[in-house]
Amino acid sequence: MASSILKTEKLCKSFSNGGVQQHVIKNLDLEILEGDFTVIMGSSGSGKSTLLYALSGMDKPNMGKILFDGKEIQGFSNDELAVFRRGNCGFVFQSVYLLDNQTVLDNVLTGALIVQKNNAELVSKAKELLKKTGLHEEDFKKYPNQLSGGEAQRVGIVRAIINDPKILFADEPTGQLNSASSKDVLDIFSDVHKNGQSIVMVTHDLKTALRATRVLYLRDGGIVGDYRMPVYGEADLKERRNGLTKFLEDMGW
């Protein structure tokens, strides 16, 4: 049985909107297991992204505990969280968020050099990973605005995994991609997962969710459904889709 890598206890997150307190996450208990590809789904405004940012140390909860590898992180200062993130988390954003003024390779290295110091090793690792995602040597010197959406997201994934994070977080990584690019990107996620990478991803998309081993459904700030699937494979795709669709329908999706 896989061990727990991330756990929340009575997690709460609220925002003040015009003086009115909006409780987005309410007393949420959750456990993420090592090696799982967890997808969080839910309707708009259900708190998916908020939960993801809280779990990844991008944002602080108002109450409750977050235990990462058994260590509480909810009380960390912003700078402690930054240090925590650089060592443990990788993040793939819906809008990619590559640094405009840096080349593909520099974007990847910017994320890596803060953690690792051996530049030569990092460069070769970055290039290897970029190549694995389908990018070519000549793309490495390109700037983000010279890349297609899919290419940019692949760079984003490499940047997120270059430090071998304990968990890879992804917020709607295919949300702005066409279907062909989406498939390429999801294939990368599947490959990474098969190599043992724990992944927590937020998505609206059924095709994306199909890649998961576990689907959590969020409603009104709490987990209302937890659906498990075997590791993704093309062979049982139909059965997999049916099962997930049924689960989601049950959840009111």
Added chain:
Amino acid sequence: MKIWRLSLFNLKKNKREAIGIAFLTLVTTLMLSIVVSNQKKIDTAFDESFKASGSVDTCIRINKDKYHDAFRTILEKDYKVERLQEGRMIYADMTDVRGRDGGIVSYNMIFVVEKVERKMESFIKGDQLPNSEIENLEHPIWLPSSFEIVKGYVPGDIFTVLKGGKEYPFEVAGFYETGLMSNDGGSFKIIMTEDDYDLFATLFQSSISAECIGLFFDAGEDFDFEQYVNKCNEAASENVSLSMTHYCYRYEKENEITFLEIFMMMIIFLAMVTFVASLFLIRHKISNDIEDQMQQIGVLEALGYRSKEISLAYLYEYVLAGGCGAVLGGILAVLITPIVNFGIRMMMGRNVVGTNGIFGVILITLLVILIVVLFALLKARQVKNYPPVIALRKGIKTHHFGKNVLPLERYRGNVNLGLAMKGFLSNAKSIVGVMICIVAAGTAILFSALTFDFFKDDTKGLISMMGTDTETIHVQLMSGVDPEQVKEELLKIPEVRKAVITHEGTNISVKGSSNDAYATVFDDFANAEDIWAYEGRCPERDDEVMIGLRRSRTEGIGVGDAMVLEVNGIEKKYLITGVIGSLHNGGTTIYLTKEGYERLNYHARANMLIVYPQKGVELKDLEAAVTKHFGGSAKDAIGENLEATDLEAKVKAATEEKIATLMMQYGVTDLDYAVQVGDQQLIKGNSRGFVIKEITSYEGIIKTQMLPIARTTKGFTFAALILIAVIVAVILYLITSGDVRRQRQSLGIMKGLGYSSKDLMTQIALKQMPVVLVGILIASVCAYFINQVFWGALFATIAETNWLVMIFTDLALAVFCYLVTYFSAGKIKKISVNELMTE
């Protein structure tokens, strides 16, 4: 939507930046307004005060024993002078006075009686004691009103003149409006009773301090004093130029307002630094804002707004911020008029009753606003370069197709430094503006620091630039006394570190020059401690001379040129071997070797010793020790003789005079005497009292003349230092906070990648450092040259750059810039990474 609402929104959103711009324009307007509204006032204040005194515009003072009636005739016949007046006056050179606080200060003073004063001017009295009280005063004097204004004297104070070891206290009856002879740079004219005048006439009888004849008249601007002196020389059949001194309206005005004008120039310089910074910042911020709000611009354009209308939004924003600052600056300039008037009054020593110059203030305020409008308009027009499609795509600017500067692939070392340098090189275009600001502000800071350091010990710095060994006492010997023997004895005194034999300087005529010279003579200039050639070297042979920088500049002569000197009709040619930055005697001093001086003045014999104190020994203690050792100077003895009232003193005085005669006529070198009645020794003494003729020191007069200026300059430069530091902080804050706002998404991404706020703040601070460091380096060079020009223009001397202070200030400035930038980037901390990315 009304376009100005966008301006208001931006102002509200960027309150601190708007306040920063307003602050800079406020400072600019304030400083420029002070200059514009007071420049004229300084001019007119002097003129009005001079006019109110009813003074003639010219006075020529001639030593009484060199005076000829022909001098009057020349003025009346050759110069058609009407209403020429003549009167007696005593010139007291570098004479000690016990100040109000009990301390000793030295002044150049002119003593006259009321009758003579009324020939010179109207004797308009100011504050005074009641007439009934004045009538009962034993020794009343009237002081120039500057004593009341600057030195804080009040009627009834005691003004004590120290001469010959005696104190001569006078009661200040009151003050009077003074035309000529009213400042530290020249002389102070003091009015006394006939009896006191007669007493002083017997006290002051040296070649310099002596009774003189004054000729008073209105000569106008064109009077050629040099030509007049030549005519007097002819009429007297001897060179009387060294015995004549010229006082006139122009010199008096220059003495009193030169420093004020220099301060005004410094204020203009500061104002310009601030204004350049303001304009650059406005430009930088508009550019940033446009880039930042590019999509918003695109939307507005898509909705049908013309680029001109959108440009106006930025224009309004900066005109509002800058305009508020300028108006506040103008108002402040008017409000502080009394303080400025007080400052001018203190610097000039004359009453200032000027208006607040409101017209000038309004003009400057409008001018500042106009320039801000023009500058903002020019930059805001940049909007038209972005049609909707480009604007919606965040402009072409954000697209990079250029060379990857400093690729991380090849980078070794600290990643924060690497990313900072990468960011710095990617924004090379904005470097120029930041550089201009840093260079301008850095120059002002470094110049202020150097000047402040120079004046930190008040006049000590100036004393070191005199071009003479000032921290010494000059022991003038009685004629016939062997200086070598005195030197040996001096060296036995514990307070004495060194003694150098020299000549008592004599005034020397310089052929082809209207500036006579005063010679400083050393056997070997290696023995001097503060005399060093700025260019060339000190004289070593008897046909070599070193001159002051002022003479070099005004007469266009320098190393390698020849000059002909003349004393008592004997002319000798000398080769100029060096130029020295010298304040001594207004920079007219020449430096000769002992042989060189004796070649010109072969009657002269070394009769003076320059005595250097041991470390930590005050000059007054040194003088006391020397006086104690030698039993007092002959000069003191003469004073005592005059004041002797009882029989013992009269016997002592008569004995000492007899001994003095024996010494000078018969070569008696050592003699003790005693008057004994029964077993009691009533009077005793020795001949050593007559070894020393007089002990003098330059330090006192320099301190008196320069202390107020030194302190004012010190205060001013310190204030400037603080002000510019605040300006630098505001500039860097505005640049940095603008950068953080503009790059908030990138910074958010970086935070997401695990960079802490401190990492990012370090990167932002480091990013500015290359510009800051290069800017400081350029500023150091500029400050060095400005310092040279400042001292050259002010005193015709060479500024000694204190490299330690320069380096320390450079480092402090660099650290200051780093810290200000670092903490200005602190905004990053307040925004969570989530907000940074999703904002």
